[in-house]
Amino acid sequence: MSVSIDGKALAAKLRGELKEKVAAYKAERGDIGLAVVLIGEDPASQVYVRNKIKACEEVGIKSFSYHLPAETSQAEAEALVDELVASDKVHGILVQLPLPKHLNERKILARIPAAKDVDGFCAENVGNLAMNRETIVACTPFGVMKMLEEYGIDPKGKSAVVLGRSNIVGKPMAMLLLNADATVTVCHSKTKDLKDVCAAADILVVAIGRAKFVTADMVKEGAVVIDVGMDRDENGKLCGDVDFENVKDKAAYITPVPGGVGPMTITMLMYNTYIAASRR
Ligand code: GUN
Numbered sequence: 001m002s003v004s005i006d007g008k009a010l011a012a013k014l015r016g017e018l019k020e021k022v023a024a025y026k027a028e029r030g031d032i033g034l035a036v037v038l039i040g041e042d043p044a045s046q047v048y049v050r051n052k053i054k055a056c057e058e059v060g061i062k063s064f065s066y067h068l069p070a071e072t073s074q075a076e077a078e079a080l081v082d083e084l085v086a087s088d089k090v091h092g093i094l095v096q097l098p099l100p101k102h103l104n105e106r107k108i109l110a111r112i113p114a115a116k117d118v119d120g121f122c123a124e125n126v127g128n129l130a131m132n133r134e135t136i137v138a139c140t141p142f143g144v145m146k147m148l149e150e151y152g153i154d155p156k157g158k159s160a161v162v163l164g165r166s167n168i169v170g171k172p173m174a175m176l177l178l179n180a181d182a183t184v185t186v187c188h189s190k191t192k193d194l195k196d197v198c199a200a201a202d203i204l205v206v207a208i209g210r211a212k213f214v215t216a217d218m219v220k221e222g223a224v225v226i227d228v229g230m231d232r233d234e235n236g237k238l239c240g241d242v243d244f245e246n247v248k249d250k251a252a253y254i255t256p257v258p259g260g261v262g263p264m265t266i267t268m269l270m271y272n273t274y275i276a277a278s279r280r
Contacts, residue, residue, distance in 0.1 A: 002251040003151070005226075007143070010150050011263035015059050018270055022060040025277060032277040033062045034092045034118065034269075035084045039077060040070035040100045049096050055266045061273055064090060070100050077103055081111045091277040092118030094269065097168075115279065118272040120172065129172055132179045136272050141173035143264025144205060144226050145180070151253060153203070153224055155182035161201035163187045163194075163214070163241070169207040169228055177203070194218075212243035216250045225251040228261050 022032060034056055038049045049065070056063035066080060077099075084090045093116045099105045114124035120138040128135035137145075148155065160182035164170035170186060178184045187197055198204055198218040204225050206214050211231035219225060229241030240257030248254055255261055 002225075002248050003253045004248075005147050005151055005253055005255045005260060007147060007255060007260040007262065007264045010147060011143075011267040014146065014264075014267050015055070015270065018267075018274060019059045022274055025274065026060065029277075031062045031089065032060075032091050032273060033064055033087075033089045034094065034273045035064040035066065035087075035090045037066045037068070037077075037080060037084075037093070037095045039068045039072050039096075039103065042098065045096045045098075052094065052266055052269060055270050056273075059270045059274075061270060062089075072100070072103070074103055074107070077108050078111055081108060085111060085113060085116060090116065091280060092116055092273040094119055116276060118269060118276055119168075120272065121167065126167075126172065129175050129179075136275065137176065137268075138168055138172040139268040139272060140169050140207075140228060140261060140265045141176050142268040142272070143261060144173060144228070145176050146268070147226070147255065147261070147264060148203070148224070153253065155180040155203060158182050158202035159185070159200060160203040160205070161185045161187060161198055162205045162207070163198065164205075164207035164209075164228070166207060173205050173207065177205075206241040208241050210241055211239050212241070212246075214242040214247060216243075216246050219247050219250050221250055222252045223250070224253040225255070226261065227255050227257050229257060230262065231257075 036049055036052055053063045053065055084093050093112050114122050117125050120136040125135045155177050160177040162170050162174045165186050165188045174184050174186045187194055195218045199220050204223055207228035211233050227240035227242040231239050233239045238258055
């Protein structure tokens with residue numbers, strides 16, 4: 001039986017520490033503000049945004065919440081972002097993705113300067129990460145690194161395989177592991193011999209959005225398995241990209257879904273907002 005990495009407990013611990021840091025900042029420099037922009041009625045996005053606002057309250061960050069209708073025009077969305085960029089009260093800006101199809105996501109996000117880009121999505125922050133310089137790191141992969149650290153798992157010299165190449169998770173995850181001296185392989189839908197590549201990993205991070213895709217035959221005995229997935233199984237029950245029951249006895253460490261990576265993502269958003277305010 002493996003060790004289940006408790007993301008919920010670690011998130012609670014980090015939020016407690018952050019609450020103290022935020023309080024100290026506020027006593028000296030005033031409020032820290034995070035603007036959260038939601039456009040449209042995507043149900044999952046509404047839940048995520050609600051949780052982000054709740055987390056702000058928990059750590060003492062002031063949230064500015066904007067919920068615009070799905071018909072919002074490109075010009076209206078850009079005007080709101082511009083207003084938030086100009087505001088002294090706003091230290092971080094988060095535009096919840098995905099945006100409605102008629103909007104140009106790239107153009108909207110490009111208006112957020114690196115200093116307020118608490119998602120770590122912009123080219124400057126991603127470029128700094130690639131060059132292993134001080135930056136703001138995308139919340140989910142940042143949270144994964146914190147989990148590894150908490151459990152004493154040092155990627156140095158290990159073989160790390162990242163399954164998935166998204167800009168939000170896979171790519172920054174690979175760069176963080178590389179910066180931590182792992183030997184990194186990034187796999188995707190066109191990868192040949194995927195099972196064998198995954199089965200060679202000391203650390204396997206899975207972020208592909210396919211329910212229970214990773215099975216025991218894809219996992220090395222004693223590996224660390226990190227599941228970034230948030231999927232529904234055949235009964236509509238929340239599950240990850242890893243078949244937890246099937247894999248748990250083979251892995252040394254494994255993250256559950258729910259209660260693994262999920263709570264860490266929002267915690268790192270709070271952390272990034274604090275960092276953005278501190279660097280101003
Ligand atoms: N949608 C799904 N994940 C994320 C995230 O990390 N940030 C933003 N802005 N939108 C998302």
